Amino acid sequence: MSIVTVQLGQCGNQIGHEVFSALCSDIRGTHGLCSKKENESYQESCMERFFCEEESGVPVARAVLVDMEPKVISQTLSMAARSGHWKYNSHSHFCQKQGSGNNWANGYSVHGPRHKEAIMDLVQKEAEKCNRLGGFLTIMSMAGGTGSGLGAFVTQSLRDAFPTSFLLNHVVWPYGTGEVIVQNYNSVLTLSHLYHSSDALLVHENDVIHKICAQLMNIKQISFRDVNQVIAHQLGSVFQPTHTAGGGSGYSRNPLGDLLEPLVPHPEFRMLGLRNIPQMAESSLAYSAFSWPGLIKHLRQILIANAQMEEGIDWQVRPPHPGSSISSTNKPLHFNTSIANLVILRGKDVHSVDLGSFQDPSLYTSWLNPQDAFNAWKTPRAFNKYEKSASLVSNSQFLLKPLDSIVGKAWNMFASKAYLHQYTKFGIQEEDFLDCFTTLEQVISSYTNL
Amino acid sequence: MTQSVVVQVGQCGNQVGCRFWDLALREHAAVNKKGIYDEALSSFFRNVDTRSGDNGPDIYKGKICSLKARALLIDMEEGVVNEILQGPLRDVFDSKQLITDVSGSGNNWAVGHKIYGCQYRENIVEKLRKTAEHCDCLQCFFIIHSMGGGTGSGLGTFVLNLLEEEFPEVYRFVTSVYPSGEDDVITSPYNSVLAMKELNEHADCVLPIENESLFEPVNKIHQMINSGKLGSTVKQNSLVTSSAGGAKTLQEKPFDAMNNIVANLLLNLTSSARFEGSLNMDLNEISMNLVPFPRLHYLVSSLTPLYTLADVNVPSRRLDQMFSDAFSRDHQLIQADPKHSLYLACALLVRGNVQVSDLRRNIERLKPSLHFVSWNQEGWKTGLCSVPPVGHSHSLLALANNTCVKPTFIELKDRFMKLYKKKAHLHHYLQIDGMEQSCFSEAISSLSDLIEEYNELDATKGGPRIDPSRLKIAV
Numbered sequence: 001m002s003i004v005t006v007q008l009g010q011c012g013n014q015i016g017h018e019v020f021s022a023l024c025s026d027i028r029g030t031h032g033l034c035s036k037k038e039n040e041s042y043q044e045s046c047m048e049r050f051f052c053e054e055e056s057g058v059p060v061a062r063a064v065l066v067d068m069e070p071k072v073i074s075q076t077l078s079m080a081a082r083s084g085h086w087k088y089n090s091h092s093h094f095c096q097k098q099g100s101g102n103n104w105a106n107g108y109s110v111h112g113p114r115h116k117e118a119i120m121d122l123v124q125k126e127a128e129k130c131n132r133l134g135g136f137l138t139i140m141s142m143a144g145g146t147g148s149g150l151g152a153f154v155t156q157s158l159r160d161a162f163p164t165s166f167l168l169n170h171v172v173w174p175y176g177t178g179e180v181i182v183q184n185y186n187s188v189l190t191l192s193h194l195y196h197s198s199d200a201l202l203v204h205e206n207d208v209i210h211k212i213c214a215q216l217m218n219i220k221q222i223s224f225r226d227v228n229q230v231i232a233h234q235l236g237s238v239f240q241p242t243h244t245a246g247g248g249s250g251y252s253r254n255p256l257g258d259l260l261e262p263l264v265p266h267p268e269f270r271m272l273g274l275r276n277i278p279q280m281a282e283s284s285l286a287y288s289a290f291s292w293p294g295l296i297k298h299l300r301q302i303l304i305a306n307a308q309m310e311e312g313i314d315w316q317v318r319p320p321h322p323g324s325s326i327s328s329t330n331k332p333l334h335f336n337t338s339i340a341n342l343v344i345l346r347g348k349d350v351h352s353v354d355l356g357s358f359q360d361p362s363l364y365t366s367w368l369n370p371q372d373a374f375n376a377w378k379t380p381r382a383f384n385k386y387e388k389s390a391s392l393v394s395n396s397q398f399l400l401k402p403l404d405s406i407v408g409k410a411w412n413m414f415a416s417k418a419y420l421h422q423y424t425k426f427g428i429q430e431e432d433f434l435d436c437f438t439t440l441e442q443v444i445s446s447y448t449n450l
Numbered sequence: 451m452t453q454s455v456v457v458q459v460g461q462c463g464n465q466v467g468c469r470f471w472d473l474a475l476r477e478h479a480a481v482n483k484k485g486i487y488d489e490a491l492s493s494f495f496r497n498v499d500t501r502s503g504d505n506g507p508d509i510y511k512g513k514i515c516s517l518k519a520r521a522l523l524i525d526m527e528e529g530v531v532n533e534i535l536q537g538p539l540r541d542v543f544d545s546k547q548l549i550t551d552v553s554g555s556g557n558n559w560a561v562g563h564k565i566y567g568c569q570y571r572e573n574i575v576e577k578l579r580k581t582a583e584h585c586d587c588l589q590c591f592f593i594i595h596s597m598g599g600g601t602g603s604g605l606g607t608f609v610l611n612l613l614e615e616e617f618p619e620v621y622r623f624v625t626s627v628y629p630s631g632e633d634d635v636i637t638s639p640y641n642s643v644l645a646m647k648e649l650n651e652h653a654d655c656v657l658p659i660e661n662e663s664l665f666e667p668v669n670k671i672h673q674m675i676n677s678g679k680l681g682s683t684v685k686q687n688s689l690v691t692s693s694a695g696g697a698k699t700l701q702e703k704p705f706d707a708m709n710n711i712v713a714n715l716l717l718n719l720t721s722s723a724r725f726e727g728s729l730n731m732d733l734n735e736i737s738m739n740l741v742p743f744p745r746l747h748y749l750v751s752s753l754t755p756l757y758t759l760a761d762v763n764v765p766s767r768r769l770d771q772m773f774s775d776a777f778s779r780d781h782q783l784i785q786a787d788p789k790h791s792l793y794l795a796c797a798l799l800v801r802g803n804v805q806v807s808d809l810r811r812n813i814e815r816l817k818p819s820l821h822f823v824s825w826n827q828e829g830w831k832t833g834l835c836s837v838p839p840v841g842h843s844h845s846l847l848a849l850a851n852n853t854c855v856k857p858t859f860i861e862l863k864d865r866f867m868k869l870y871k872k873k874a875h876l877h878h879y880l881q882i883d884g885m886e887q888s889c890f891s892e893a894i895s896s897l898s899d900l901i902e903e904y905n906e907l908d909a910t911k912g913g914p915r916i917d918p919s920r921l922k923i924a925v
Contacts, residue, residue: 010730070451070489071726097452097587101734102831145735177813178830179729181739181795210807222807224728224834408920409828415918416825418742418794437921445923 001134001253003049003239004126005063006154008140009100009147010072011172013065014224016139017076018232020061023050024086026236026384033348033382042381045241045251051086052129059086062130064122065093066154068100068111068146092126094119100145104186105426107149108193115150116157123158135166135256137239142190143174143183152193159197166256169198170235173205173402182419184410189428191403192436195443199260200270202238203399204231208308215311216279233384234276237391242344242377252377262375263340263395265368268446273398275302276391277310285385292345292353295390299343300357303394306336306401319362337450338364338396340373347388350378365450400447407440451489452589454720454733455581456521457609460555460562460602462627463595464523464530465705470594470713471519471542473840477717480840481725487514490724494520495542496584508584520585522547522577524609526566526601527554546580549573555600559641560882560889562604568884574609575616582617589723590621590733592716593653597645598629598638607648614652621733623719624653625712628660628784628858631865637875639865640890646862647893650900654737656748657715657849658858660784664708667756667780671707714839715751715783718847721801722835729806731799731833739831740795740851745900749849750788752781755842769804769844773812776848777820784858791854792911793822797831802844804834823907824915853911856904863897870894 007016027046032039051059061080065088067073073095081087094115100107127133136158140147151169158167171194174183194201209230213222217230241251244258252258264270277299278290298310305317317334341363345353361370383389413419414433424430458467478491487497487509497509500516509515519542525531528550535543549570555562582588591613595602613622626649629638649656722731741747754775776798779787800809809832822829839845869875870890879885 014728069730069732071730075726098589099730099732099734101732101738103734103738145738175810176828177810177817178828179832180735181826181829181831210810214807219807221805223805227806408917411920412917413825418825419738421744422738422741438923441921441923 001049001132001255002062002130003134003256004123004130004136005050005061006123006136006138006158007063007065007076008138008151008154009067009144011141011144012139012147012151013067013072013076015170015172015228015231016063016065017080018225018228019139019235020050020063020080020086021083022229022232022236022384023240024059024083026240028085029385033387034380038381041251042241042379048131049134049239049241049255052089058084060089061086062126063088063092064119064126066095066119066146066150068096068098068107068150070095070097092122094122100149102143102145102180102182102186103422103426104145104149104152104189105423105428107145107151108153108189109149109427111146111150112153112157116153119154120157120161124161127162132253133162133165134254135168136162137168137170137256139170141172141174142187143180144186148186148190152190155194156197166260167197167199168202168256168260169194169200170202170204172231173203173406175206175210176405179206182422184406184413185419185423185433187406188410188433188436188440192439195270195439198270200264200272202272202274202393204234204274205402212279212309216309217281219281230279233279234274234391237276237346237383237389238274238344238393240346240379240383242346242379244375244377251379258377259342259393262372263342263393265340268443269339269395271395271399271403271443271447273394273396274391275299275309275394276389277302278386278389279309282385290388292349292388295388296353296355296357299390299392303338303341303392303396304336304363306334306398319360321362336397338373338394339450340364340368340375340395342375342377342393344377344391344393345389346379347382347386348380350380353378397447397450400444403440403447404444407437407444411437451493452587452723452732453493453520453585454590454592455578455585455588456494456519456592456594457524457613458521459524459593459595459606459609460599461525461527461530461596462599463593463602463606464525464534466594466625466627466709466712467521467523468534468537468539469706469709470716471521471539473710473713473717475517475542477840481837485514487512491517492586493720493724496520517542519543519547520581522549522574522581524549524574524601524605526551526562526605528552547577549577555604557598557635557637557641558600558878558882559604559644560879560885562600562602562606563608563644564604564882564884566601566605567608570605571612574612578613578616588617588620590623591617593622593624594712595624596627596629597642598627598633598635599641603641603645607645607652610648610652621654621737622652623733624649624656625716626656626658627712628658628862630661631861637869637878639862639869640875640879642862643866643897644889644893646859646900647896650745650896654747655741657751658748658784658855659712659751660858661708662785663783664711667711668707671756711753711783715753715847718753718799718801718839718845719849721837721839722799722833725835725837727833727835727837729832729834731797731831731835735831736797736849740797740849742794742826742851743903746794746851746903748851748855750786750852750855751783751850752776752848753783754781754846756781769808770812770815772844772846773816776846777816784855786852786854786858788850788852788854789820791821791852791856792908793820793826793829794851794853794907795826795829795831796820796851797833797849799833799835799847799849800844801835801846802838802842803836804844806834809834821911824910853904853908856901856908859897859901859904863894863901866894
């Protein structure tokens with residue numbers, strides 16, 4: 001099954017480009033460390049999911065690029081073409097001239113309706129090229145105007161036009177200390193709207209990735225390109241082909257469905273966090289060796305201690321004792337309760353890995369059986385030069401604190417009525433803001449009371 | 451890509467404007483080696499096929515034929531505009547972009563606004579329409595003028611009004627040169643306050659500039675060059691005060707160096723809209739992020755560095771110094787100290803080989819010494835443009851919406867009241883058709899209201915921070 005990616009705004013397009021680059025370079029690499037047959041199967045599956053074959057032989061990404069100003073798209077298209085290994089379809093993009101001015105209302109209420117037909121037309125064309133459509137992945141930031149506002153509108157339109165398709169939004173959360181002054185308003189508006197149309201939100205926070213770049217990758221002068229490449233690596237580690245548990249001998253044919261169905265059992269809980277280990281500078285890769293037990297142990301502690309990466313994990317945090325009925329107020333401090341988790345393992349000796357520690361019922365709420373709450377995907381084919389790589393996609397309290405912080409700051413600004421005139425002039429009124437705040441306070445409350 | 455049109459009004463406006471076009475050409479020439487008319491150029495220049503004379507069609511792609519500035523030059527005296535048309539920039543403007551008269555406005559806002567406004571209204575509208583028609587997607591009008599005189603102040607604000615009426619969707623950014631205390635125009639307080647009312651009501655963003663603030667850096671640079679201390683190690687064309695190659699320092703006119711700073715301000719402001727970068731900052735984003743309430747749209751600007759030393763290796767402490775300087779009192783383009791006042795919002799537009807980590811490191815470093823309003827504690831808007839200005843490896847433009855503009859306004863009000871109480875020179879204004887006492891009282895009242903808004907914000911500074919309670923959800 002194929003996934004159609006919609007890249008929205010500057011961030012969406014910059015990341016989208018890094019994602020397709022990473023996927024392509026991974027399948028072209030000779031570091032698969034597995035049998036030739038396995039490798040070929042992997043390559044075929046990846047190609048089917050993300051690329052289209054053309055007469056020229058250069059794979060064409062299954063993507064639609066959308067932005068309200070031309071510079072980024074034009075750069076993205078040319079960078080891809082220059083690589084010589086893959087490219088975008090030269091018609092699959094839509095841009096305007098003026099940008100959205102970091103104004104969610106402009107993106108949603110003005111650009112959205114105005115350009116809906118043209119954008120959905122491009123999406124339809126990409127969807128038709130797929131033998132079997134596996135769903136949509138949108139990539140956007142929520143701090144600006146286009147990715148956030150137009151992105152929310154496009155998500156709604158996708159839902160309306162493809163009501164039975166899977167729809168996953170990859171959302172980038174901005175640095176806590178300003179990239180954009182009205183970022184918290186734009187974020188609140190985006191998240192609440194996406195919650196109503198999307199299947200799930202897969203989140204990356206700039207602050208977290210920045211730390212990874214600084215502390216694990218040892219990059220001195222971190223650029224957005226560095227951040228985007230880490231994000232692309234992490235997304236690749238989720239979306240590259242794997243074997244699912246009951247899926248028989250071939251690679252999974254329903255990647256989005258396999259991801260979303262177990263992870264989002266309840267519509268109130270759609271926020272997915274992502275962790276990937278190990279992560280290090282490419283130059284150190286050759287000198288490092290990891291063991292699966294070590295990686296699993298770290299990944300599990302990252303989950304329960306709500307750590308952002310494999311350094312600085314708090315090993316004191318333990319899950320609550322099983323068997324006792326615990327209200328959320330009695331749970332150990334800082335313990336991260338999960339609804340459902342997915343672990344993805346790639347590399348050598350993957351079949352021998354014991355994941356029992358992730359099935360511990362004390363990690364989860366009581367709604368699902370532990371065997372339903374936890375899923376694992378594996379492939380012996382190594383990813384992106386890492387001999388062993390483990391990823392965790394988690395529906396848990398990972399994002400609770402950051403979400404609460406964003407809503408708090410937005411509320412603070414809203415109480416002073418600052419900047420509201422910029423939104424009302426495009427048709428977003430105070431009542432609309434209040435509705436969005438209410439939606440998100442509800443989400444916060446739900447996740448708090450797990 | 452969007453286009454912008456520059457409307458330069460009055461002597462000051464045209465002199466600054468002239469410097470702007472000179473530097474813009476230099477900047478694009480440095481980047482555009484192949485002489486292709488690209489999107490960046492089209493933001494400020496048309497490419498005209500002059501083979502069939504001045505009325506040739508616009509060429510949208512391909513080689514540069516003849517570049518014409520997207521500008522309107524307005525002056526009620528001929529001297530300045532004529533000089534421009536005889537100077538090295540004469541081919542950049544065509545006669546259809548000029549509106550001049552002979553006798554000037556006599557330093558009288560009412561003459562500029564009411565008499566010339568009325569007289570030239572249709573002419574101005576027609577020429578504006580023509581300029582707009584040549585634009586594929588017009589995003590912004592930049593008005594450059596001074597506040598203290600008659601033409602720039604009066605006719606300039608008349609044009610501002612016109613722009614709002616005729617092109618309501620297009621942003622209006624105004625660069626206003628405010629008169630100093632020792633201004634030799636006695637009626638400058640009247641002209642400025644009358645103009646302020648118009649700026650309050652019709653501008654999207656105002657960048658106030660004061661001559662004293664331009665004078666100091668220029669002096670410093672001249673001292674440095676003349677003392678021979680740094681002499682040959684200062685890259686000549688990196689001076690923020692230097693004009694395009696060719697013109698020797700001696701032959702420059704006295705205000706040229708100062709006007710170059712203002713011209714550089716405008717170039718840096720629009721750089722992210724013209725060139726690529728990892729975090730673009732367009733003009734509509736500047737307005738969106740820096741104007742929390744419609745009338746508080748006065749932005750204090752600072753440009754660093756003012757010059758580059760010749761050594762090419764830039765250790766990061768040099769970079770950090772650039773950030774520190776941007777917040778120091780002597781780099782602001784008005785006489786103000788933002789560090790000791792209250793920030794409502796702040797924007798940093800960096801050009802050159804600077805990455806997001808450098809930006810964040812400096813924000814973290816400087817934040818503790820700055821006071822931000824309680825509802826915007828992290829009120830930073832940032833932009834990264836990859837293309838540095840000519841002669842520099844990197845540069846920083848800081849725009850602050852800060853209560854430190856208040857003293858400038860209060861002084862203006864005081865100088866106004868000194869004259870007004872004695873009704874000095876009032877008759878020159880009241881005898882003009884359309885002017886009444888109420889024009890004055892409304893203008894001063896508008897200024898007082900603005901000062902009061904800043905006062906209210908200042909009152910919250912340093913007070914206890916009480917966050918409003920959040921919405922409660924029934925569990």
